[in-house]
Amino acid sequence: MILIFGGAYQGKLDYALQRFGLTKDDVAYCTESDRTCPNRKPIVYEADKWILALLRAGEDIDRHIEQFFTDNREAIVICNDISCGVVPEDPILRKWREEVGRFMGEASQRSDEVVRLYCGIPTILKGEK
Amino acid sequence: MQIFISGGCKNGKSTLAQDLAVGQPGKLYYIATMNPADDEDAQRIVRHRKERAGMNFITIEQPVNIEEILEKCHIDGSFLLDSLTALLANEMFSPSGDFDENACERVGAGLEKVLDQIPNIVIVSDYIYSDAIQYDPLTETYRKSLAALDALTAARCDVVLEASYTQITAHKGSVSHEIY
Numbered sequence: 001m002i003l004i005f006g007g008a009y010q011g012k013l014d015y016a017l018q019r020f021g022l023t024k025d026d027v028a029y030c031t032e033s034d035r036t037c038p039n040r041k042p043i044v045y046e047a048d049k050w051i052l053a054l055l056r057a058g059e060d061i062d063r064h065i066e067q068f069f070t071d072n073r074e075a076i077v078i079c080n081d082i083s084c085g086v087v088p089e090d091p092i093l094r095k096w097r098e099e100v101g102r103f104m105g106e107a108s109q110r111s112d113e114v115v116r117l118y119c120g121i122p123t124i125l126k127g128e129k
Numbered sequence: 130m131q132i133f134i135s136g137g138c139k140n141g142k143s144t145l146a147q148d149l150a151v152g153q154p155g156k157l158y159y160i161a162t163m164n165p166a167d168d169e170d171a172q173r174i175v176r177h178r179k180e181r182a183g184m185n186f187i188t189i190e191q192p193v194n195i196e197e198i199l200e201k202c203h204i205d206g207s208f209l210l211d212s213l214t215a216l217l218a219n220e221m222f223s224p225s226g227d228f229d230e231n232a233c234e235r236v237g238a239g240l241e242k243v244l245d246q247i248p249n250i251v252i253v254s255d256y257i258y259s260d261a262i263q264y265d266p267l268t269e270t271y272r273k274s275l276a277a278l279d280a281l282t283a284a285r286c287d288v289v290l291e292a293s294y295t296q297i298t299a300h301k302g303s304v305s306h307e308i309y
Contacts, residue, residue, distance in 0.1 A: 009258060118289075119283035
């Protein structure tokens with residue numbers, strides 16, 4: 001697995017498509033209303049939104065995330081970093097922020113490579129630099 | 130040298146930017162972009178002016194139409210443009226309450242002209258992309274537009290820095306001298 005993260009609009013998807021020579025057809029676009037595990041495409045885009053969908057549906061997060069990691073061993077996982085703001089008032093968003101943080105920590109441990117995007121510029125945090 | 134700096138609020142961006150601008154040759158220009166909306170802004174401006182006092186900056190007020198600095202200044206000077214955040218806000222949200230979703234393209238075109246002609250400039254922006262708040266569509270358009278301006282500027286600059294509580298990460302290029 002390769003984890004690519006960064007703040008919103010930092011060029012994460014463009015970087016992945018360009019680097020791996022993939023197209024938008026190779027991307028599983030997560031939404032905050034679809035809780036099906038994204039596991040059929042080389043790129044999982046915005047895994048954080050899938051986690052929000054799970055939370056909204058009251059699903060067992062740990063079980064789903066375990067399945068996600070089993071299904072996506074070879075995937076490029078793209079996630080928004082939502083960890084650096086004020087604690088949200090909405091309890092679901094509060095939980096979401098924490099679950100995404102835990103997910104990213106786990107994903108980072110399991111990944112061969114971890115890349116952070118900043119203003120369109122990649123920094124490799126784990127893997128061959 | 131063209132330098133782009135971003136980072137969170139109160140992380141030391143402006144101080145770093147001032148020091149880097151002062152280190153470049155020629156007349157020193159401070160491009161002030163804020164359109165003071167209230168007392169808090171007015172106080173912020175007073176504080177920033179105090180910080181710059183004695184640094185020989187010539188202050189140019191340019192809250193909109195950034196390319197106009199090319200006519201007002203010697204382009205071979207050293208410029209500090211603080212910030213993209215305010216420039217975009219001024220062009221996108223008018224005092225009358227109007228919203229212009231195409232402001233990003235206009236500011237981007239102005240910035241390209243500035244970067245084409247001014248070789249020594251430090252440009253400051255704000256990193257507002259890593260929280261878990263869900264915003265209304267207008268704010269989201271603003272965030273997306275600012276990120277596009279950041280990326281455009283970062284791609285063109287020689288050096289891209291991130292300020293983290295007075296620590297600096299160079300994402301592109303480097304600066305040699307000790308700042309803090």
